[in-house]
Amino acid sequence: MTDTIKLYPAKPAKVYFYGTCLVDLFYPDAGLAGVQLLEREGIDVLFPQDQTCCGQPAFSSGFNDQARDVVVPQLDLFPGDWPIVVPAGSCGGMMRKHYPELFAGTPWQAKAEALASRVFELTDFLLNVCHIRLEDRGEPVRVAMHTSCSARREMGVGDIGPTLLAQLQQVEVVEQARATECCGFGGTFAVRHPEVSEAMVADKTTAIEEAGADTFLATDCGCMMNIAGYAEKQQRSLKGQHIASFLWQRVGGDA
Amino acid sequence: MSTDTAHSDVQQFHPRVRSALENPQIRSNFRSAMDGLMGKRQAAFEDWELETLRDLGAAVRLRALSRLPELLVQLETNCQLQGIRVHWAETGDQACEIIRDICKARDARRVIKGKSMVSEEMELNHFLEAEGIEALESDLGEYIVQLAEETPSHIIMPAIHKNTDEISDLMHEKTGTERSRDVGYLTASARQQLRDKFMQADVGISGVNFAVAETGTLCLVENEGNGRLTTTVPPCHIAVTGIEKVVEHLEDVAPLLALLTRSATGQHITTYFNMISGPRKADEKDGPEEVHLVLVDSGRSSIYQDQELLDTLRCIRCGACMNHCPVYARVGGHAYGTTYPGPIGKILMPHLLGLENTRDLPSASTLCGACGEVCPVRIPIPKLLQRLRKESVDGDRLRPSVVPGHGVKRTLKEQASWNGYRWLASDPGRYRLAGWMMTRFRALTPRNVGPWTRYRTAPRPAAKTLHQLMAARRREEQS
Incomplete structure (x- = not known):
């Protein structure tokens, strides 16, 4: 089962x-x-x-x-x-x-x-599948990782982001409180239940900031749009990036 | 459940949610309590093969449900053999009437109650009070909730929404207890007041955690000893439970109990575990003269008609789904306006009250899956929420469905927007054209897109779509 x-x-x-x-x-x-x-x-x-x-x-x-x-x-x-x-x-x-x-x-x-x-x-x-090896060519940076609930629970890839990031020597990954908790996006949930969604994304944003990161990486653009969009509306400095963009930049690819 | 006011309360989901979110006390009480419970659960399962145990729990419940009708008959027979009188109630109201009749036949005026969610579902206390029978809750949390004239905000910890100061004020006002922040003092005071009530009670009413068909044993899990007093001190004990609580064998109880206490409160075992197998026998010194079992259907056999939805009935009422729910942790139990709050409430209450009275519940989830991940009997809660969303917008309201009120949420507006989505996304040419237009005219993107931009900035279309970028790369490769 x-x-x-x-x-x-x-x-x-x-x-x-x-x-x-x-x-x-x-x-x-x-x-x-x-x-x-x-x-x-x-x-x-x-x-x-x-x-x-x-x-x-x-x-x-x-x-x-x-x-x-x-x-x-x-x-x-x-x-x-x-x-x-x-x-x-x-x-x-x-x-x-x-x-x-x-x-x-x-x-x-x-x-x-x-x-x-x-x-x-x-x-x-x-x-x-690829058993990718990443050589870090970037400057030292501190980031937080946000794995989406569907990546974690439907696709079973909860620990993959951190594992990939661990290959990058200059990248420090900080863990935010309640890292496995939902960011409050949930697709149409964010517009059907805007107040609960806001309460959730507010907590998520604060948790990432309190962990000491000003950039978070996401497996999913939905979560990223939610958290980064909230931070931007609040004029906070937290920025989001899809993990693929980040990895590609770190190995020296063009932005 | 029997009153219309309860229904209109449920419909006020959004206003209740807003007021809960604005209440810092609610926010912090639930957040800290749920954090604590999650931590305790995790610690309690550390030395166990949790996933294997969950498989076993699910298998035991599924086996019982697969033979539910015959197991219920077997339970009735074996209970009767031991002198337990068995009553069947199709509705909550019928169950209330059965209990009233038992009380009246004994000329009972005072009832002491152990914790029972099904009795909350039936609104038994109100019913008995209207009949001139005093029903006093003896579980500490339920006692507090009853003093405050409220309903439980959590199925395991009914008064979790209150902090010590609030409880102290409440007990001072209602019982004259001196105000104190000493939890031990407040508990001792409640215990003192309840002790006399146990001795005076004519009838004790309890719930049932597991009813064992093979042996006719009623199992009751509790921590305060109030359950044992309720079921042994008064001359008459009435156990009331939903029909889904039956299990086949006595040994089925072991894995379920191990899962229940760890999932609920992180305990390896509760302080009390009662196994009730009939009234006092001739050579016994204590126990009730009469034991009754009231089996309540109240919509459950309807859920049982659907292959997918019947998984709802696996539930052993541990509350882990609400403890881990990011929505519940923020709005608390009362926001739901239903007897069972949180994820299990969202999948159970639409059956009991109809979707017309629970219209906002199935959508009040991000489908994050935290509930399904911790459910000790592997109820696929997100999948069932999805199913109820589908039932809510069912286009054919005349189609027979086991879900009352199906189709009630379908609006022309929403239907039109999904038809528009289909028109656009089912045709690649149209989709690419729309993408081209969105990027070409991205400067015209509205800054305000309804509830989304109340709290967030609007996403801005890119300069070029991925379709365009990939097509350009291909052209380069070929040239």
Whole structure:
């Protein structure tokens, strides 16, 4: 009854990259950094231009029909037997964990299940499939890590960010209080229950600041948009960065 | 549950949440209590193979639920063989009436109660009071809540929303106890007042943690000894419980008990564990003359009709889901306006009150999964929340559903916005065009986008989408 064991493939020659809509429209540098980190490992990255959104916003609001209609045309975008790498635990969790539920009992079930089993969160893939080695070329810096709840609990990659960061000699990672607690984003939750969401992101922001970091790294752009957007509104100096962008910069990639 | 006022209270979720968030006392009481409970739980499981134990707990509960109808009959038979009278109640009101009739038949005027959430669900105390029967809570937390004329804010620690000063003031005002910050003194004072009540009570009413079908044993977990007094001192004991609390074998209790106490309060075992197997026998010196078991359905058999939702009934009421819930930790139990607050309340109360009365509960979660991660019997709470969200916006309100009030939250506005999302995201050409427009005209991005920007800045579209950047790279490679 415990979650099934995740099997990692040998490092493949190619991967598909699923950018996610949030990265696509607002944080493309994070997506590009992810692509470049994969290429640095000698992997050929395929980016299907017909990808859109993973369907999660509709699915988590209970509009499964709309979610399915968005996903169905995309089920055919990854015909080769290559892993699908996603720079977000949340969208990755949707694809890996919830596609089989969303399509259970439909004509697309088998296809959705086959796709789901090929989905990997980016940092997980870099560490456990690519066995990436990072040489730090940056100045000394202190950061905090915020792993999204879906990366942690749906994709099971809670300790991967810190493990990758530990390879970087000049990077000091501070641990904020209640590091595993949700930042209060939760997709539509932030607009359906704005006051509770605010209470949560206020606590998260303060915890990161109190840990002594003025930059936090996130596995997911949703959390980043929430925490950094809150800090900015409050005119606080805390800045957020997607972990892929940070890693790419540290190994000497262009910003 | 029987009154309409309770329902309208539930609907006031947003105002209650706001007032809770603005109350620094509530915020700090819950935060520190929940932090403490999380730490204790973690420490209590340190030497255990927690995940294996959770597997076992889930398996025991699932096995019991898979045979629920026959186990209930077996429980009834084995209880009766030992002299326990068994009553069945389809609704909370019926259960109240059964208990009233038992009291009336004995001409009982004074009832002492052990902690029972199902009796809260039935609003038993109000019912009995209206019938001229005094019902006094003997669990310390419940006693405080009753003095304050409130409801429990946590299923294990009913008065967790109050601090020592508030309790001291309350006891001074209601019982004449001298004001004190000495918890030991306040507890001793409550104990003194309760002691006489135990001796005078005509009937004792308790809950049940596990009802063992094979042996007809009623198990009661407690820390204060009030449960033992309630079930042994008065001449009549009435145990009241939901039908889902049945387990098959006596040995099923061991893993569940190990999980329950550690998950709830971080205790390896509680101070008292009572196993009740019938009234006083001829050669025994103590115990009640009469023992009754009231089995309450109150919507549970309806939940049982659905393969997915029946997992709700695995719950052993440890409260770990609320202790670990980032929403509960901030708003506290009363904000929910329901008998069971927190994650378990969000998945259980819509069945008991209908989605029309609990419309804001399924969405009041980030789906962070902390509840599902700690649930000792592995209830997939986030998945069930998702299911109830789907039921809330069900497009076919005439479709038979086990969830009362399904479809109640579907609005034309929300439907239109998800249809718009579908129109845009199901067509790659349209999606790319929208992306191109958002980036091209990003200077026109609104600064104000509703509730989001009340507390945060609006995200700004990038200069170029990832689609555009990747297409440009490809063109470069090819040229």
